[in-house]
Amino acid sequence: MATDHQTPASKRQQPATSAFKLIIYEQENFQGRCHELTGPCNNLEEAGVEKVGSVLVLCGPWVGYEQAGCQGEQYVFEKGEYPRWEAWTNSRRSECLFALRPIRVDGHEHKIMLYQNAGFTGKKIEIIDNDVPSLHAHGYHEKVCSVRVQSGTWVGYQYPGYRGFQYLFEKGEYKEGSEFGAQQTQIQSVRRIRDLQWHQIGVFQSPN
Numbered sequence: 001m002a003t004d005h006q007t008p009a010s011k012r013q014q015p016a017t018s019a020f021k022l023i024i025y026e027q028e029n030f031q032g033r034c035h036e037l038t039g040p041c042n043n044l045e046e047a048g049v050e051k052v053g054s055v056l057v058l059c060g061p062w063v064g065y066e067q068a069g070c071q072g073e074q075y076v077f078e079k080g081e082y083p084r085w086e087a088w089t090n091s092r093r094s095e096c097l098f099a100l101r102p103i104r105v106d107g108h109e110h111k112i113m114l115y116q117n118a119g120f121t122g123k124k125i126e127i128i129d130n131d132v133p134s135l136h137a138h139g140y141h142e143k144v145c146s147v148r149v150q151s152g153t154w155v156g157y158q159y160p161g162y163r164g165f166q167y168l169f170e171k172g173e174y175k176e177g178s179e180f181g182a183q184q185t186q187i188q189s190v191r192r193i194r195d196l197q198w199h200q201i202g203v204f205q206s207p208n
Contacts, residue, residue: 019102020039020102021036023036025052026051028083029054037100040099044068046068055077057079061079062076062103064088065098066096066098067098067099075097076166076168108152110129111128112147112148112169112190113147113148115144115148117145118177123142125140129192132189135189146173150171153168154193155191156180158187160189
């Protein structure tokens with residue numbers, strides 16, 4: 001669901017009225033025309049969004065996609081302000097954002113297992129209720145080709161320090177990299193996606 005507003009400034013001060021609410025601005029620093037979403041949008045262009053310069057998340061979390069139909073590079077948005085592209089991605093492969101959908105956070109417990117090979121084989125690392133800025137620092141130097149998420153919602157990153165391409169992991173099984181959108185089998189940091197419903201303090205702050 002999308003609506004178009006010409007005078008968005010007052011929107012930033014109003015309390016959220018739905019479980020998910022996000023406002024897209026066509027210019028940086030929350031300027032220009034804006035578009036409000038309270039549910040998934042598979043094609044922002046068809047909804048009237050010409051470009052995305054900044055994003056304000058009133059209720060989240062959300063995941064954005066480089067291509068329509070929820071395809072291509074992924075961008076995770078938690079509650080907060082994203083005044084420019086550098087606030088939500090540093091991969092800089094493109095500046096395209098054509099789809100968005102809410103992410104369901106189903107509880108406060110988190111457990112994920114990363115596997116060296118496809119089909120949940122080879123060396124693995126298990127992470128429970130923790131954020132890991134460097135898998136190498138925990139002794140895991142292998143590639144990641146398959147993933148099992150037993151609880152919680154996670155985001156993996158191509159590089160240490162939560163940098164590079166992002167990969168959303170919701171509860172379930174990912175037998176090979178193509179199932180979580182990875183063209184390469186490199187994941188070097190992971191963190192939990194947390195929502196204010198469960199975590200009143202400590203939601204993710206962009207390193208930028």
